[in-house]
Amino acid sequence: MLGYAVRRSVVALGLVWVVATLVFLVIHLIPGDPAELLLSQGGFAPDPAAVAELRTQLGLDRPLPVQYGSYIGGLLHGDLGHSLLDEHPVAEEIALRLPRTLELIAAAALLAVVFGLPLGTLAALRAGGPADRALSVLAGVSMSVPVFVVGTLVVLVFAQKLRWVSAGGFTPFSRDPLEHLALLAMPAATIALGLAAVVFRMTRSSILEVLGRDYVRTAMAKGVAPLRIVVHHVIRNALIPVVTVLALHLGTLLGGTVLVEYVFNWPGLSGYLVNAVEARDYPEVMGIVLVISVLFVLLNLAVDLLYALLDPRVRHA
């Protein structure tokens, strides 16, 4: 198991390097000079002298390998560069906002698992019954509604019409824990709706498949009690694909909370990203993309390790 973990970690580290290099290459090799782009807002051709000055200032006039070297060197020291607009260090801003985004995702994932897993199991055990059919239709619709639609409607109903909560915003936990959680609830539930539907569907089909396996029939032939069969033989095997799918979706959420954060004014990483994209502040964009992608890789690593815990075959593969 330990050997497996070490091997997987080495691979993950390699991937992180690949991601960092890709981000660098994308920004530097794609036609369109960042300096020119930055100065050309408003549709006027920028002043060549100003562009040249900005290029020197940004170090863009240096040879590509040199730029790459200083970029990787900076990364190793935790330096993600500075904003083009206000010179603010990118790393600092990310450190402030990232925990908020992670909190949102964690809360959503928790809700999705708490609802999706038991309901999916129930639906599978009662496959074809009325409860199964109702839940499946509900999940099908929940999965299809885009998050920003759900979010907007949630704000409309709960904040505008019913006035249960304020329309969005953020209060640090240290200042007012209750208000913090109340403000967290709406965006988290919005994300959780679609995610729970995914977990539900995956759990249902996975459990149905395992129920048809020979070892379940063998357990029945041994006279093992039905509840024990479900808990001991079915769920653990059924969980393996569910974990994969959930992790895949969580990874997607790392960048996908943009819309929800925007709708609910949640000051996470995403608002920062949208502003950076709008302003074409490329050191900011690069920094955020890099951090999220690295988290994405780490998440995949965590899933692989969890997989190995759940399925002994993987450990020895």
Next chain:
Amino acid sequence: MTSAADSCRTPLVEAEGVSRAFRARQGLLGRRRDILAVREVDLTVARREAVGVVGESGCGKSTLGRLLLHLLKPTAGTVRFDGRTLAEIGGDRLRTLRRRMQLIFQDPYGSLDPRRTVGDQIADGMLIHGLATPAEARERVAGLLSQVGLDPAHAARLPHEFSGGQRQRVAIARALATGPDFVVADEPVSALDVSIQAQVVNLLADLRESLGLALVFISHDLHVVRHLCDRVAVMYLGRVVETGPAAAIFAAPAHPYTRALLAATPSLVRRRDSSRAPLAGELPSPSDPPSGCGFRTRCPFATTACAEAVPPLEAFGGDGRQVACVRVAEIG
């Protein structure tokens, strides 16, 4: 016709010291290890001869079959077909040569494309090699179908409309469509019911007779091989351990493995001799074979000498038999 007489004397297919390794890697950074599926096998198949290749799962018999057809490239050794070394002729010429060598598979459900009519699939080979116009091909498909005992009108049907035995007949028709003179049949009857098995074995025997095919028949069932083949090669852990005339080997197996295999095969007419215990232990991993003789870990006659060197195939008895066992003379 001296040339014809010459070509009759040279074997149609000759494998010389062929080995095939598969690279298995454990994980992305895991250790690489080679699994030697086939090791230094010599095998010749004369024109019109039927050779049986027998062994249990993992002995390398299917790999050997694909090596003989050059569907897999050997990692060592050479395979010659009609005097030409297959590894040296490439691309188009090899493809042209494929007209003359064909393969029949074990699983009658997997060997036919479920989305195309059996007629189209039988016609494929003729069209690929330009042996017939589409119209001629249709006519010949009908002829082939009746040749393998199916209704020619069924050419327009899809594979799922046939039973397992009938599909195997379709697969045989497809193999025969290009007029091959060499056919490798890889466990063609093991997936079939007993009563159907006999039908297909008989069909293969008839076709071989009437078309003068050279046949390599791969099987784990010694009894079926005995019915169909002139000569047998018994494989264990990638190597041929015994080879010779089928009748002689069945009457008096010489290698300890052949003996054990025959003794273990259940029989309708002879009840198990309870005094003879079945072979103990299991097949060693092909990635980590024992030193010397591969069979020594399960062999009741093994001595320390067996671990030292791989025993070569050596002539034994006067009937053209070869056995790879250092103690074969003593234990007889």
Next chain:
Amino acid sequence: MERRDLHRLAVPLAVVGGIVALAAAAPLLPLADPVHIEVSARLTPPSEGHWLGQDEYGRDVLSRAIWGARASLAVSFLAAAIAGIAGTALGLLGGYFRGVVEILTVRSAEAVLCFPPLLLALLVVTLLGPGAGTLIVALSILYAPSYARVAYAETLAARNLDYVVAQEALGARSGRILLRTVLPNVAPPLLVQFSLTVASAMVLESGLSFLGLGVVPPEPSWGLMIRGARSTMDQAPWLLLWPCLALTGTIVALNMLCDALRDVLDPRGRTVSANPFRAFVSGLLPATEPAPAPPALLRVDGLHLAIGHGPGALPAVRDVSLAVAPGETLAVVGESGSGKTLTGLAILGLLPPVVRVTGGRILYTGRDGTTVDLARLGEPALRRLRGDELSMVFQDPSASLNPVHRVGDQVAETIRAHRDLSAAEARRRAVALLDRVGLPDAARRARAYPHELSGGQRQRAVIAAAIANGPRLLIADEPTTALDVTIQAQILELMAGLKAQAGGMGLIFVTHNLAVVSEIADRVVVMYVGEVVEEGPVAEVFGSPRHPYTAALVASVPEGDDDRLSAIPGVVPPLHDLPAGCRFAPRCGLAEPACTAGAPALESLGGGRSTRCRRWREVA
């Protein structure tokens, strides 16, 4: 494709088709100009001229919704198509040629998957600036790797399929193989992927437009409409409704289409009541008076099993009777479709959900001396017997063991299901059992996972679990079919040995292999398409068969010295098309008109032998 499949596809296809048609017809419809601004009519509710009202600039909402569909659909369909073509090509090439080609195609495309999708789209927008063209580029890059992955995995699987190798063996060129054989067979999952991609491209497109980073105003798009309506939602909440409904409805329809496609094209995904727990319904049969003579161990009387319900139900097993005495080994032999396996499963009440007992009795006399009818016993009572007094070993040992639990625990589980023992004690007994079935180094192997054992060792472990509680009856369903000959001999030896030790244990051995029967069994029951055709002591039945089918089976075993095997002509009839009268008559050399006129009954010949043939005296 079956009619039912078309039916399932019809509704989502019609809805998606309708939406696409409406969007395509937008220029032809008498709609107001979608970008015409009328500030004075700002936020007017629905009126005669503007059915859905006017937005924050006084533009016609209906017109904008329909024109907006064009933008959304065009972007998502185009992006999905471009990604599909590029990704499929990469995947096909990578999967077929492997090696360097694989690295250049699939693996490099997968680098894109290191980035979360929305993030990647934003990155492209940063570089290229917002707009519909940018969106198509971004989404194509985003989705191509998923196609490549699917196409790659499917090609890899197809690459090793026998019929693809057959093409290669025929001498076909790679291009021909890829296009004619591989592509059609990997197409279904790609089609599913396409509908999936269109739906998620639509979500992303609208999301980016909603953020103001997608379609550029004043061009209409659903995302932009929601963005606009959101800013005025305290004054005109209904404006939110239309674009939200249009967007969600379209995505629901696309997802439904995707599900339907998946079900229709990929039969593996079809999960038709594989649920064994729903089959546990007892008391389906009317109660009958107890049998006149209770059996010493087990007697099956006139058992009927049907597959399915109603008039379409297939009579899989008809009027099967058999008995096993304590200490006896009974072989049930037959070809596929003979009903031998179902008969075995019926005894333990483990029939698959689609199979029902429609008649007959399964009388069993238990340890306590009482006789019960297993066909009518409730599930809780059956469960107490299963694994304790009645046990079963299945064909495939690797599938019978749960891959995530240790072998010893799986043996101990049987013990603890019926005996009140501590976990440690059960484990100790499990090790003893594993030792008894000849697993070398049992104490260590008990801690192994199934995949760490060989096939023969796994079957030993399965047998250890089956005999853990000293059952009175063991049913073994083809226990050696998945094993090699030398391993088969070991397992047969083991079973014979265990039976000798256990004294009174009865054994029902289900197999298709006549030679195995003659080695292990005392008596044999021969089955053909769901009926018993002959029964008796093994040596007598095989030595001098009294049914033409048995005689033909024995003759077709390739053991004799004859040059030619004797084969049974014809094919086994399918259950839905059984011949009238004697089921074997169409393949029988002795058949006469009387044979097809009426079904022969099982006739007792004395000496424990019986046959279902009117001409048994003539069977040589």
